[in-house]
Amino acid sequence: MEAWSDPKSPMWISFSNVVGLSIIGLGTINGGGSPFWEALHINKCDNLKINGITSIDSPRHHISINSCNGAAISQINLFAPEDSPNTDGIDLRDDCIAINTGSININITNINCGPGHGISVGSLGANGETATVSNVQVTHCTFNQTLNGARIKTWPGGQGYARNISFEDITLINSKNPIVIDQNYRDKGLLDGTEESAVAISSIKFIGFNGTTSSKNAIALNCSEITRCTDVIMDGIDISTSTGNGEKPTVECQYVDGTSSDLNLMQECFQNSTIA
Known part of the structure; x- marks a missing residue:
């Protein structure tokens, strides 16, 4: 399959309104770099399965998944130059996987991510929009020299919810920000507070x-004073700085309610939450 010659095309390969779509195999999708946008676009395809494929030199998003119910993605390889912007692996220098509004019942496993921005829910709620994401499981993944690891990011002024989301059995290799919730995500200058x-x-x-x-x-x-983060559970967190001396990093929290156990860091997060 050859790439389209029209640089205005919004995506290269597109599937829409397919139930039980499976994309499985050992082949490679070569996006050809910057002339195009989404390499593989999937919209409203319930019970989606993607397994075993390789995507290289994505023009922007390697794989864009929107409004799909019941997606299973495993054992895929995504490659992009470290300094390429917004080449989201699924929607490295950017998110390996970005889970956006309308996503429900998403299972992500055995992903080796890096470099890039990790696996993100969002961003959600830009421009005051209502966004919904629920029932997301991320398991058995590795973040290798990523800027972020497991991240949830929402815009101030948005509405809706992100709930029932779990990140479990995660390996970190020199990841700068392994765990992030940012309810105050914004582009500089667009919001006035x-x-x-x-x-x-x-x-x-x-x-x-x-x-x-x-x-x-x-x-x-970093949660919002307006709508606090609630029912956040942290368990079995053992992270050391990459200096090699066993030093434990610090934790920052605000406006978050939850519980923690077996948290091998300098202090427990929820003891330092700001009380509204």
Whole structure:
């Protein structure tokens, strides 16, 4: 299959309204770099399965998945130059996987991510929009020299929810920001700080994170005073700085409610949450 010659084409390969779509095999999708946008676009395809494929030199998103119910993605390889912007692996220098609004019942396993921005839910709620994401499981993944690891990011002023999301059995290799919730995500200059709503974040699990970080601050839970993050569970977190001396990084939290156990860091996160 040859790439389209029209640089205005919004995507290269597109599937829409297919139930039980399976994309399986050992072949390679070569996106050809910057002339195109989404290499593989999938819209409203329930019970989607993607396994075993390789995508290289994506023009922007390697794989874009929207409004799909019941997607299973495993054993795929995604490659992009480290300095390429917005080449989201699934929607490295950017998110390996970006899970956007309308996503429900998503299972992601055995992904080796890096470099890039890790696996992200969002961003959600830009321009005051209502966004919904629920029932997402990310398991048995590795973040290798990523800027972020497991991240949830929502815009101030948005509405809706991100809930029932779990990141479990995660290996970290010199990941700068292994665990991030940012309810105040924004592009510089676009918001004035007077927003009166936020996307609600609840029922979030970070379980079994092991490895190293290149930062002194491994966990940043920056939630909104307007709509706090609730029911956040952290268990089995063992992260050391990559200096090699066994130093434990710090944790930052605000406006977050939850519980933690077996948290092998300098202090427990929820003891330092700001009380509204």
